[in-house]
Amino acid sequence: MISSEDARRKPVPTPDADSAELWRGLRDGVLLLQHCRDCRHVQYYQQGMCRQCGGENLSHRAASGRGRVHSFSVVHRAPGPAFKDDVPYAVLLVDLEEGPRMISTYTGGSPEDVTFDMDVMLVCEPIDDTTTLPRFRRA
Amino acid sequence: MSDSALRGKVAVIGIGMSPVGKVPGKSPLWLAASATKKALADAGLDKRDLDGVLSCHAFASPFHRFSVAFSEYFGIQPTFSNTLQVSGATAATMFNIAAAAIHGGLAKVVLVVASDSLMTGLTPDLALRSLTESRDQQYEMPFGIPVANTFAMTAHRHMKEFGTTAEQLAEVAVVQRRHAARTPGAQQTSPITVDDVLNSGWVTTPYHKLDCSLISDGGAAFILTSAEHAKELGIAKPVYILGGGECYTHEHIFLMPSLTSTGAITSSRLAYEMAGFGPKDMHVAGVYDCFTGTVIMMLEDLGFCPKGEGGRFVADGQMTYGGQIPSNTHGGLLSFAHPGMPGSLFHFHEVIAQLRGECGERQVKGAELGLVHSLGAGFATNATTILGTEATL
Numbered sequence: 001m002i003s004s005e006d007a008r009r010k011p012v013p014t015p016d017a018d019s020a021e022l023w024r025g026l027r028d029g030v031l032l033l034q035h036c037r038d039c040r041h042v043q044y045y046q047q048g049m050c051r052q053c054g055g056e057n058l059s060h061r062a063a064s065g066r067g068r069v070h071s072f073s074v075v076h077r078a079p080g081p082a083f084k085d086d087v088p089y090a091v092l093l094v095d096l097e098e099g100p101r102m103i104s105t106y107t108g109g110s111p112e113d114v115t116f117d118m119d120v121m122l123v124c125e126p127i128d129d130t131t132t133l134p135r136f137r138r139a
Numbered sequence: 140m141s142d143s144a145l146r147g148k149v150a151v152i153g154i155g156m157s158p159v160g161k162v163p164g165k166s167p168l169w170l171a172a173s174a175t176k177k178a179l180a181d182a183g184l185d186k187r188d189l190d191g192v193l194s195c196h197a198f199a200s201p202f203h204r205f206s207v208a209f210s211e212y213f214g215i216q217p218t219f220s221n222t223l224q225v226s227g228a229t230a231a232t233m234f235n236i237a238a239a240a241i242h243g244g245l246a247k248v249v250l251v252v253a254s255d256s257l258m259t260g261l262t263p264d265l266a267l268r269s270l271t272e273s274r275d276q277q278y279e280m281p282f283g284i285p286v287a288n289t290f291a292m293t294a295h296r297h298m299k300e301f302g303t304t305a306e307q308l309a310e311v312a313v314v315q316r317r318h319a320a321r322t323p324g325a326q327q328t329s330p331i332t333v334d335d336v337l338n339s340g341w342v343t344t345p346y347h348k349l350d351c352s353l354i355s356d357g358g359a360a361f362i363l364t365s366a367e368h369a370k371e372l373g374i375a376k377p378v379y380i381l382g383g384g385e386c387y388t389h390e391h392i393f394l395m396p397s398l399t400s401t402g403a404i405t406s407s408r409l410a411y412e413m414a415g416f417g418p419k420d421m422h423v424a425g426v427y428d429c430f431t432g433t434v435i436m437m438l439e440d441l442g443f444c445p446k447g448e449g450g451r452f453v454a455d456g457q458m459t460y461g462g463q464i465p466s467n468t469h470g471g472l473l474s475f476a477h478p479g480m481p482g483s484l485f486h487f488h489e490v491i492a493q494l495r496g497e498c499g500e501r502q503v504k505g506a507e508l509g510l511v512h513s514l515g516a517g518f519a520t521n522a523t524t525i526l527g528t529e530a531t532l
Contacts, residue, residue: 007264007265010281010283011276011280011281012281013276013277013278013280013281014276014277015277016277019277023277044393045277045278045391070296070398071292071293071295071296071299071398072292072295073288073291073292073295073343073344073345073346074341074343074344075283075284075285075288075342075343076340076341076342076343076344077285077287077341077342077343077348078283078285079283079284079285079286079288080264080265081264082283083283086283088341089283091282091283091284091288091292091343093292093392093393093398100393101393101394102278102393103278103279103282103284103391103392103393104282105282105283116296116299127281131281133281133282
C-alpha cells in the first residue's frame with residue numbers, strides 16, 4: 001500500500017545492473033540502444049541479453065535521436081499529486097529511426113501540437129542532479 | 140466438439156457478491172468474506188467444505204498473501220491456495236486455474252474470491268497512483284503515465300487506423316449505463332447521452348471522464364467443484380467451464396506487438412477451441428471494459444466483428460439486447476463497479492446469473508453459452524473463459 005507522502009513524490013528511475021549504462025548515457029546527452037552483434041537486433045530498453053536470439057554479445061550505440069510519433073495521448077488528469085502541476089502533457093510512443101519503439105513525453109511546445117506520424121527529435125532533460133530523462137521535441 | 144480433457148469437467152455451483160460502490164468502513168477482507176458467505180449459501184455449502192482458495196492482491200490491504208490472509212480471517216485452513224497477479228486478467232485466470240486444479244485433483248471445492256476498497260479504503264489520488272505503480276519504474280513511471288494512458292494510446296491509434304470516432308467510443312458508455320440502470324446495487328444508474336460523455340472533461344485523450352471506468356469498493360466470490368460432485372450435491376443449475384485460454388504479449392506498452400490487435404485474439408481462440416464453439420455461438424458476454432475503446436477493440440479481437448469494425452458494431456446496437464452479443468448486461472466496470480483487480484469477477488457473476496436465467500428484466504432470453512474476457516496492464520495480459528449450461532455439454 002502506497003503512502004500519501006510517497007504519492008506526492010515523482011517516481012525517479014533506479015538503474016539496475018542491466019540499465020546503468022543507459023542512464024549514464026542520458027546524463028551525457030545520448031540515448032544508447034543495444035545492438036546485438038550476433039543477430040543484429042536493436043533493442044530498447046537495456047537488458048543483459050538479446051530479446052531476439054538470447055545472445056549476450058551486445059554493444060551500446062548512441063541513437064540518432066530522430067523518431068516519429070506512432071501514437072500519443074494528452075494527459076489532463078494527473079496520475080496522482082506528483083504530476084498535478086505538469087498537466088496537460090503529451091505522452092508519446094515514438095518509433096526511433098533505428099527500429100525500437102519507446103515511451104516518452106513531449107517537450108518544447110504545446111501538447112496540442114502533437115500529431116500522428118510527426119517527426120520528433122530527442123532532448124535529454126535533467127530532472128534532478130542524478131537523473132536525465134529522454135524526451136522529444138518537434139523535429 | 141473439442142476433445143480437451145478439461146471441457147465441462149468443472150462447474151460453478153455458487154456465486155455471491157458484497158455490496159459494491161461506496162462501502163465505507165469495510166476492509167477488503169470483510170468484502171471478500173461477505174461475498175463468500177453469499178456464494179456458500181447459494182451453493183448450499185459450509186465453509187468447512189472448501190479445500191481450495193484462489194484470490195488476488197488488494198491495493199487497500201496490507202497482506203501480500205491475500206488468499207492466505209483471507210483463509211485466516213474466514214476461519215478455514217485450505218490445502219490449495221494462491222494469490223495470483225496478472226492485473227485485470229487475473230479474474231479469468233482464477234477460473235481457468237481453479238478448473239485445472241479441480242480436474243487435476245489438487246482440490247475438490249475451490250473458492251475464487253477477490254475484493255478491494257479502492258474508493259473508501261484509499262483516496263482516489265492514492266488509488267490512481269497505486270495503479271500507476273504497476274508500470275515499470277525505470278522506463279514508464281518517470282513520465283507520469285496514468286493507467287488510462289496506455290489504453291488511451293491504443294484507442295487513439297485505433298481511431299487513426301480504422302476511423303473509429305469519439306461518438307462510437309462514447310456509445311459504449313451510454314449502452315452500459317442503460318444496462319446498469321436495470322441492475323440492483325449498481326454504482327452509477329443515471330442515464331447518460333453521447334454528448335454527456337463528450338462533455339465530461341478530458342482525462343487523457345481520447346478519453347473523457349465518462350469513457351473511463353469507476354473507482355469502487357466491492358468483492359465477489361464463486362464456488363467451483365467437479366461436474367461429478369456438483370451432481371452429488373444436487374446443484375440445480377451448475378454452470379460449466381467449457382474452455383479457457385490466456386495470452387501474454389508484452390510487459391511494457393512500447394513493446395506491445397501492435398497497438399490495435401491484442402493477445403485477446405489468441406486467448407479467445409484457445410478458449411473457443413477447447414469449448415468447441417465459436418464467437419457466433421455465444422449468447423452473452425462479459426467484456427473487460429476499463430475504458431470504452433477497450434470494449435470496441437475486444438469485440439473485434441474476441442471475434443464478434445471484423446478488425447476495425449468495432450465502433451460501427453457498437454453504434455449499430457450489436458452489443459446490447461437484440462444485437463449480436465449482449466455484453467456487460469450488468470453495466471460493467473464503466474457503470475456497475477470497478478474495485479480494481481476484482482472488477483472482472485462481476486462480469487463472471489453476471490454471465491453465470493444470465494446462464495442460470497436469474498437476471499429478471501436484464502435476462503438475455505435463451506442464454507446457454509457465455510464468454511468472459513479479462514485483461515489488464517495495457518493489454519499485456521489477456522484471459523478468456525467460456526461458460527455453458529448443462530445443455531451445452
